[in-house]
Amino acid sequence: EIVLTQSPGTLSxxxxxxxxxxxxxxxxxxxxYLSWYQQKPGQxxxxxxxxxxxxxxxxxxxxSGSGSGTDFTLTISRLEPEDFAVYxxxxxxSAQWTFGQGTKVEIK
Amino acid sequence: xVQLLESGGGLVQPGESLRLSCAASGFTFRxxxxxxxxxxxxxGLEWVSAISGSGGNTYYSDSVKxxxxxxxxxxxxxxxxxxxxLRAEDTALYYCAKGSAPEYKSLDYWGQGTLVTxxx
Numbered sequence: 001e002i003v004l005t006q007s008p009g010t011l012s013x014x015x016x017x018x019x020x021x022x023x024x025x026x027x028x029x030x031x032x033y034l035s036w037y038q039q040k041p042g043q044x045x046x047x048x049x050x051x052x053x054x055x056x057x058x059x060x061x062x063x064s065g066s067g068s069g070t071d072f073t074l075t076i077s078r079l080e081p082e083d084f085a086v087y088x089x090x091x092x093x094s095a096q097w098t099f100g101q102g103t104k105v106e107i108k
Numbered sequence: 109x110v111q112l113l114e115s116g117g118g119l120v121q122p123g124e125s126l127r128l129s130c131a132a133s134g135f136t137f138r139x140x141x142x143x144x145x146x147x148x149x150x151x152g153l154e155w156v157s158a159i160s161g162s163g164g165n166t167y168y169s170d171s172v173k174x175x176x177x178x179x180x181x182x183x184x185x186x187x188x189x190x191x192x193x194l195r196a197e198d199t200a201l202y203y204c205a206k207g208s209a210p211e212y213k214s215l216d217y218w219g220q221g222t223l224v225t226x227x228x
Contacts, residue, residue, distance in 0.1 A: 044221060
Protein backbone atom coordinates (compact mmCIF):
# COMPACT_ATOMS: atom_id res chain seq x y z
CA GLU A 1 0.00 0.00 0.00
CA ILE A 2 1.26 3.44 -0.92
CA VAL A 3 1.40 5.82 2.04
CA LEU A 4 0.98 9.54 1.46
CA THR A 5 2.61 11.91 3.95
CA GLN A 6 1.52 15.54 3.90
CA SER A 7 3.50 18.43 5.33
CA PRO A 8 3.27 20.60 7.20
CA GLY A 9 0.48 19.42 9.45
CA THR A 10 -0.65 23.00 9.96
CA LEU A 11 0.19 26.10 7.95
CA SER A 12 -0.47 29.47 9.59
CA UNK A 13 -0.69 32.24 7.00
CA UNK A 14 -2.41 35.57 6.39
CA UNK A 15 -4.85 36.35 3.57
CA UNK A 16 -2.94 37.34 0.46
CA UNK A 17 0.04 35.12 1.26
CA UNK A 18 1.18 32.13 -0.78
CA UNK A 19 0.56 28.62 0.55
CA UNK A 20 2.70 25.66 -0.45
CA UNK A 21 1.50 22.22 0.63
CA UNK A 22 3.54 19.05 0.16
CA UNK A 23 2.45 15.46 -0.43
CA UNK A 24 5.11 12.76 -0.45
CA UNK A 25 4.42 9.16 -1.47
CA UNK A 26 6.15 6.08 -0.09
CA UNK A 27 6.65 4.87 -3.67
CA UNK A 28 6.20 6.32 -7.11
CA UNK A 29 2.68 7.40 -8.04
CA UNK A 30 1.37 7.91 -11.55
CA UNK A 31 0.77 11.63 -11.99
CA UNK A 32 -2.56 10.80 -13.58
CA TYR A 33 -3.70 9.33 -10.30
CA LEU A 34 -2.78 12.13 -7.87
CA SER A 35 -5.58 14.42 -6.70
CA TRP A 36 -6.10 17.18 -4.13
CA TYR A 37 -9.24 17.98 -2.13
CA GLN A 38 -10.36 20.81 0.09
CA GLN A 39 -12.57 20.28 3.12
CA LYS A 40 -14.15 23.00 5.22
CA PRO A 41 -15.68 22.33 8.66
CA GLY A 42 -19.03 20.58 8.42
CA GLN A 43 -18.74 20.12 4.66
CA UNK A 44 -17.93 17.27 2.33
CA UNK A 45 -14.57 17.31 0.56
CA UNK A 46 -14.35 19.10 -2.78
CA UNK A 47 -12.11 18.03 -5.64
CA UNK A 48 -9.58 20.75 -6.48
CA UNK A 49 -6.90 19.12 -8.62
CA UNK A 50 -6.79 15.86 -10.58
CA UNK A 51 -4.03 14.35 -12.66
CA UNK A 52 -1.56 16.17 -10.38
CA UNK A 53 -2.01 19.51 -12.16
CA UNK A 54 -5.47 19.87 -13.74
CA UNK A 55 -7.99 22.07 -11.99
CA UNK A 56 -11.45 20.61 -11.45
CA UNK A 57 -14.52 22.39 -12.74
CA UNK A 58 -15.05 25.79 -11.14
CA UNK A 59 -11.77 25.86 -9.23
CA UNK A 60 -10.09 29.30 -9.30
CA UNK A 61 -6.72 29.60 -11.00
CA UNK A 62 -5.00 30.63 -7.77
CA UNK A 63 -4.96 26.88 -7.05
CA SER A 64 -2.27 24.92 -8.87
CA GLY A 65 -0.77 21.46 -8.58
CA SER A 66 2.59 20.13 -9.63
CA GLY A 67 4.98 17.28 -9.10
CA SER A 68 5.73 13.76 -10.21
CA GLY A 69 7.01 10.45 -8.92
CA THR A 70 6.92 10.68 -5.14
CA ASP A 71 6.74 14.45 -4.58
CA PHE A 72 3.67 16.55 -5.28
CA THR A 73 2.74 20.12 -4.35
CA LEU A 74 -0.45 22.13 -4.07
CA THR A 75 0.09 25.87 -4.30
CA ILE A 76 -2.42 28.58 -3.48
CA SER A 77 -0.95 31.71 -4.98
CA ARG A 78 -2.80 34.28 -2.86
CA LEU A 79 -4.94 33.08 0.02
CA GLU A 80 -8.52 34.26 0.07
CA PRO A 81 -10.57 34.12 3.31
CA GLU A 82 -12.53 31.14 1.95
CA ASP A 83 -9.33 29.12 1.36
CA PHE A 84 -8.68 28.46 5.03
CA ALA A 85 -9.52 24.78 5.30
CA VAL A 86 -8.00 21.29 5.41
CA TYR A 87 -6.39 19.93 2.25
CA UNK A 88 -5.91 16.27 1.40
CA UNK A 89 -3.91 14.58 -1.32
CA UNK A 90 -5.12 11.23 -2.67
CA UNK A 91 -3.63 8.61 -4.95
CA UNK A 92 -4.81 5.50 -6.74
CA UNK A 93 -2.64 2.44 -7.24
CA SER A 94 -3.04 -1.35 -7.25
CA ALA A 95 -6.81 -1.16 -6.85
CA GLN A 96 -6.50 0.95 -3.73
CA TRP A 97 -7.18 4.60 -3.10
CA THR A 98 -5.31 6.28 -0.25
CA PHE A 99 -5.43 9.74 1.29
CA GLY A 100 -2.79 11.76 3.05
CA GLN A 101 -3.47 12.78 6.63
CA GLY A 102 -4.25 16.36 5.64
CA THR A 103 -2.77 19.83 6.00
CA LYS A 104 -4.74 22.48 7.82
CA VAL A 105 -4.33 26.00 6.47
CA GLU A 106 -5.29 28.39 9.25
CA ILE A 107 -5.44 32.14 9.60
CA LYS A 108 -2.37 33.59 11.26
CA UNK B 109 -26.62 18.97 -11.29
CA VAL B 110 -24.96 15.96 -9.69
CA GLN B 111 -26.53 14.98 -6.40
CA LEU B 112 -25.58 12.17 -4.03
CA LEU B 113 -27.78 11.51 -1.02
CA GLU B 114 -26.64 8.99 1.58
CA SER B 115 -28.94 7.32 4.07
CA GLY B 116 -29.03 4.37 6.44
CA GLY B 117 -26.65 5.49 9.15
CA GLY B 118 -27.42 5.14 12.82
CA LEU B 119 -26.38 3.76 16.19
CA VAL B 120 -25.62 0.05 16.35
CA GLN B 121 -23.91 -2.26 18.80
CA PRO B 122 -20.58 -3.96 18.08
CA GLY B 123 -21.06 -7.06 15.95
CA GLU B 124 -24.27 -5.82 14.37
CA SER B 125 -24.95 -4.95 10.73
CA LEU B 126 -26.05 -1.88 8.81
CA ARG B 127 -26.73 -1.10 5.15
CA LEU B 128 -25.99 2.31 3.74
CA SER B 129 -27.55 3.63 0.55
CA CYS B 130 -26.58 6.46 -1.77
CA ALA B 131 -29.16 7.77 -4.24
CA ALA B 132 -27.53 9.40 -7.26
CA SER B 133 -28.94 11.84 -9.80
CA GLY B 134 -27.79 14.34 -12.39
CA PHE B 135 -25.46 12.00 -14.31
CA THR B 136 -25.54 8.65 -16.12
CA PHE B 137 -24.97 6.50 -13.05
CA ARG B 138 -24.03 3.28 -14.82
CA UNK B 139 -21.13 4.98 -16.60
CA UNK B 140 -19.16 5.82 -13.48
CA UNK B 141 -17.34 4.01 -10.72
CA UNK B 142 -18.46 4.91 -7.23
CA UNK B 143 -16.71 4.88 -3.87
CA UNK B 144 -17.40 5.01 -0.16
CA UNK B 145 -15.05 7.14 1.94
CA UNK B 146 -15.31 7.55 5.69
CA UNK B 147 -14.14 10.08 8.22
CA UNK B 148 -13.94 9.27 11.92
CA UNK B 149 -14.80 12.16 14.23
CA UNK B 150 -12.03 14.75 14.12
CA UNK B 151 -9.90 12.60 11.81
CA GLY B 152 -8.89 12.49 8.16
CA LEU B 153 -10.39 10.79 5.14
CA GLU B 154 -10.18 7.02 4.70
CA TRP B 155 -11.17 5.28 1.49
CA VAL B 156 -13.37 2.25 2.21
CA SER B 157 -14.55 0.64 -1.00
CA ALA B 158 -15.15 1.20 -4.71
CA ILE B 159 -17.17 -0.43 -7.47
CA SER B 160 -16.98 -0.19 -11.24
CA GLY B 161 -19.80 1.24 -13.31
CA SER B 162 -21.13 -2.17 -14.27
CA GLY B 163 -20.73 -3.51 -10.75
CA GLY B 164 -18.50 -6.27 -12.01
CA ASN B 165 -15.41 -5.12 -10.14
CA THR B 166 -15.24 -4.29 -6.46
CA TYR B 167 -12.39 -3.07 -4.29
CA TYR B 168 -11.93 -2.83 -0.54
CA SER B 169 -9.51 -1.41 1.96
CA ASP B 170 -7.80 -3.95 4.16
CA SER B 171 -9.62 -2.56 7.20
CA VAL B 172 -13.06 -3.64 5.91
CA LYS B 173 -12.29 -6.54 3.57
CA UNK B 174 -14.39 -9.55 4.45
CA UNK B 175 -16.85 -7.51 6.54
CA UNK B 176 -18.22 -4.91 4.11
CA UNK B 177 -19.81 -5.47 0.70
CA UNK B 178 -20.30 -2.76 -1.89
CA UNK B 179 -22.96 -3.11 -4.56
CA UNK B 180 -25.05 -1.00 -6.91
CA UNK B 181 -28.40 -1.11 -8.66
CA UNK B 182 -28.03 0.77 -11.91
CA UNK B 183 -31.77 0.54 -12.58
CA UNK B 184 -32.36 2.52 -9.38
CA UNK B 185 -29.28 4.76 -9.58
CA UNK B 186 -28.35 3.63 -6.10
CA UNK B 187 -25.12 2.58 -4.43
CA UNK B 188 -25.03 0.40 -1.32
CA UNK B 189 -22.63 -0.57 1.43
CA UNK B 190 -23.52 -3.61 3.50
CA UNK B 191 -21.57 -3.46 6.75
CA UNK B 192 -21.36 -6.57 8.89
CA UNK B 193 -19.51 -7.37 12.12
CA LEU B 194 -19.26 -3.69 12.93
CA ARG B 195 -16.59 -2.51 15.32
CA ALA B 196 -16.15 0.63 17.38
CA GLU B 197 -13.43 1.75 14.96
CA ASP B 198 -15.98 1.78 12.12
CA THR B 199 -17.64 4.80 13.75
CA ALA B 200 -17.46 7.56 11.17
CA LEU B 201 -19.28 9.77 8.74
CA TYR B 202 -19.62 7.74 5.55
CA TYR B 203 -19.48 9.62 2.26
CA CYS B 204 -20.59 8.37 -1.11
CA ALA B 205 -18.42 9.75 -3.93
CA LYS B 206 -18.62 9.64 -7.71
CA GLY B 207 -15.60 8.55 -9.68
CA SER B 208 -14.27 10.90 -12.29
CA ALA B 209 -13.10 9.92 -15.75
CA PRO B 210 -11.42 6.52 -15.34
CA GLU B 211 -8.01 7.74 -16.46
CA TYR B 212 -7.74 9.92 -13.33
CA LYS B 213 -9.30 7.86 -10.51
CA SER B 214 -10.31 10.94 -8.57
CA LEU B 215 -13.61 11.54 -6.76
CA ASP B 216 -15.31 14.52 -8.32
CA TYR B 217 -18.60 14.74 -6.45
CA TRP B 218 -19.41 13.86 -2.85
CA GLY B 219 -22.57 13.50 -0.82
CA GLN B 220 -23.01 15.08 2.60
CA GLY B 221 -22.49 11.81 4.42
CA THR B 222 -24.38 9.57 6.81
CA LEU B 223 -23.18 8.98 10.36
CA VAL B 224 -22.52 5.49 11.65
CA THR B 225 -21.94 5.05 15.37
CA UNK B 226 -20.89 1.68 16.75
CA UNK B 227 -21.19 1.58 20.50
CA UNK B 228 -22.58 -0.59 23.26
